[in-house]
Amino acid sequence: xxxxxxxxASPSSDTTASAHDRVxxxxxARIMYGDIAPGEALTLRGIGREFGVSMTPARESLRRLVxxxxxxxxxxxxxxxxxxxxxxxxxxxxxxxxxxVELSSRALPRAHMALIDRLHSINVTIAxxxxxxxxxxxxxxxxxxxxxxxxxxxxxxxxxxxxxxxxQLGPTMRALYGRLRRTDPPQNHRLIIAAxxxxxxxxxxxxxxxxxxxxxxxxxx
Amino acid sequence: xxxxxxxxASPSSDTTASAHDRVxxxxxARIMYGDIAPGEALTLRGIGREFGVSMTPARESLRRLVxxxxxxxxxxxxxxxxxxxxxxxxxxxxxxxxxxVELSSRALPRAHMALIDRLHSINVTIAxxxxxxxxxxxxxxxxxxxxxxxxxxxxxxxxxxxxxxxxQLGPTMRALYGRLRRTDPPQNHRLIIAAxxxxxxxxxxxxxxxxxxxxxxxxxx
DNA sequence: AGGGTGGGTTTGTGATCACAGCATAGGCCA
DNA sequence: TGGCCTATGCTGTGATCACAAACCCACCCT
Numbered sequence: 001x002x003x004x005x006x007x008x009a010s011p012s013s014d015t016t017a018s019a020h021d022r023v024x025x026x027x028x029a030r031i032m033y034g035d036i037a038p039g040e041a042l043t044l045r046g047i048g049r050e051f052g053v054s055m056t057p058a059r060e061s062l063r064r065l066v067x068x069x070x071x072x073x074x075x076x077x078x079x080x081x082x083x084x085x086x087x088x089x090x091x092x093x094x095x096x097x098x099x100x101v102e103l104s105s106r107a108l109p110r111a112h113m114a115l116i117d118r119l120h121s122i123n124v125t126i127a128x129x130x131x132x133x134x135x136x137x138x139x140x141x142x143x144x145x146x147x148x149x150x151x152x153x154x155x156x157x158x159x160x161x162x163x164x165x166x167x168q169l170g171p172t173m174r175a176l177y178g179r180l181r182r183t184d185p186p187q188n189h190r191l192i193i194a195a196x197x198x199x200x201x202x203x204x205x206x207x208x209x210x211x212x213x214x215x216x217x218x219x220x221x
Numbered sequence: 222x223x224x225x226x227x228x229x230a231s232p233s234s235d236t237t238a239s240a241h242d243r244v245x246x247x248x249x250a251r252i253m254y255g256d257i258a259p260g261e262a263l264t265l266r267g268i269g270r271e272f273g274v275s276m277t278p279a280r281e282s283l284r285r286l287v288x289x290x291x292x293x294x295x296x297x298x299x300x301x302x303x304x305x306x307x308x309x310x311x312x313x314x315x316x317x318x319x320x321x322v323e324l325s326s327r328a329l330p331r332a333h334m335a336l337i338d339r340l341h342s343i344n345v346t347i348a349x350x351x352x353x354x355x356x357x358x359x360x361x362x363x364x365x366x367x368x369x370x371x372x373x374x375x376x377x378x379x380x381x382x383x384x385x386x387x388x389q390l391g392p393t394m395r396a397l398y399g400r401l402r403r404t405d406p407p408q409n410h411r412l413i414i415a416a417x418x419x420x421x422x423x424x425x426x427x428x429x430x431x432x433x434x435x436x437x438x439x440x441x442x
Numbered sequence: 443a444g445g446g447t448g449g450g451t452t453t454g455t456g457a458t459c460a461c462a463g464c465a466t467a468g469g470c471c472a
Numbered sequence: 473t474g475g476c477c478t479a480t481g482c483t484g485t486g487a488t489c490a491c492a493a494a495c496c497c498a499c500c501c502t
Binding site for chain 1: 456465
């Protein structure tokens with residue numbers, strides 16, 4: 001039975017031996033980076049078959065993702081990726097603004113030149129993803145930009161909450177970036193970097209708020 | 222085997238037939254309202270025995286609580302209620318301030334007289350709990366005060382995040398209210414109600430922030 | 443007497459199975 | 473020909489079991 005293992009997931013990050021954790025990480029990345037469309041259904045046996053595990057670890061990883069709001073659970077127990085209402089999207093955008101403005105503000109006094117260089121280089125990668133029309137790559141790199149900045153805030157609980165919001169917005173973000181077709185240079189990211197260099201806290205808060213809010217605004221139909 | 226069911230949990234809210242959900246709800250309430258001390262260990266078979274279920278639902282509810290940050294998972298898989306560091310407590314307090322100030326601000330334009338009456342009556346119950354030295358009852362009623370207000374904000378995702386923070390602080394809050402021995406009338410709650418009546422948004426924000434922050438400040442050793 | 447080490451016990455992990463609910467697709471009847 | 477109804481598969485739920493690792497405590501060696 002163990003021959004049927006089909007590791008179609010990413011071959012990286014196999015340091016943990018735990019089966020449910022491996023499944024969880026793979027699914028989480030898929031959802032957060034928009035690899036799954038809203039409304040898609042996931043079945044226990046299907047997940048188990050794909051990752052070569054039994055129903056038990058599949059169920060654990062699915063329920064963990066449900067607990068984090070990444071998947072929604074119907075009354076009959078069926079698990080699907082959620083289709084967010086406009087009110088929910090606006091709320092999550094407000095949450096992003098609230099949390100990420102605070103995180104960036106806390107990161108500001110700790111932002112050295114090495115961090116700014118790193119952010120700049122991530123920005124270059126984002127531009128590449130945009131020109132390649134790679135939606136998933138764009139989302140992943142964009143979030144990496146934010147995570148790199150917020151890691152300096154030394155606020156793990158707050159960062160975890162922000163990532164939970166990203167996770168909830170994942171499937172919807174794909175729909176967004178699949179829709180917008182203009183080659184959008186990360187203008188707000190440049191404003192963020194400039195404010196970091198200048199030590200300008202109000203400017204930084206404004207830039208982060210704009211960056212977080214403007215993309216989601218297009219999504220509200 | 223099913224005879225060993227000992228429903229020591231609350232007899233209410235048994236509308237759901239799902240076993241793991243029943244266990245989850247009971248444990249969540251215990252943790253959030255400070256019924257379990259920090260550092261206590263929970264075992265799968267122990268939970269199962271107590272609720273008269275097998276290991277499967279016990280495991281699901283425990284892992285869900287771990288996913289929500291209510292319990293911490295050691296490297297060997299043992300589940301305990303977390304002992305929070307001072308930095309973590311300060312971070313969670315900041316998170317409470319951030320989220321709950323926003324929630325109260327959104328609830329303000331929707332706050333009618335009926336809500337204010339209800340808040341006042343909850344406040345009376347809080348005073349009773351204080352005089353009875355009932356720590357768990359105090360925490361539960363205090364959170365009910367906040368939840369009642371925030372429900373008017375019509376922001377379910379934001380409220381869910383706030384409740385997650387309460388959950389993480391639960392075991393620690395018990396340690397706090399077990400320590401403070403003064404009969405503390407809910408002064409800040411009266412300020413909140415006054416600001417609601419007057420439609421005074423800056424005052425409301427300040428009162429909520431004070432109420433949320435001051436209690437946790439005592440806790441930082 | 444103290445510290446390391448052995449075994450017995452307890453723990454989480456994952457697989458498998460029986461079962462009940464549901465959804466769908468096909469057939470059946472008017 | 474159209475609408476209803478049943479049957480079959482597929483789904484999640486929960487119980488049980490085998491197994492390996494961790495833990496604990498007593499015992500033994502130095």
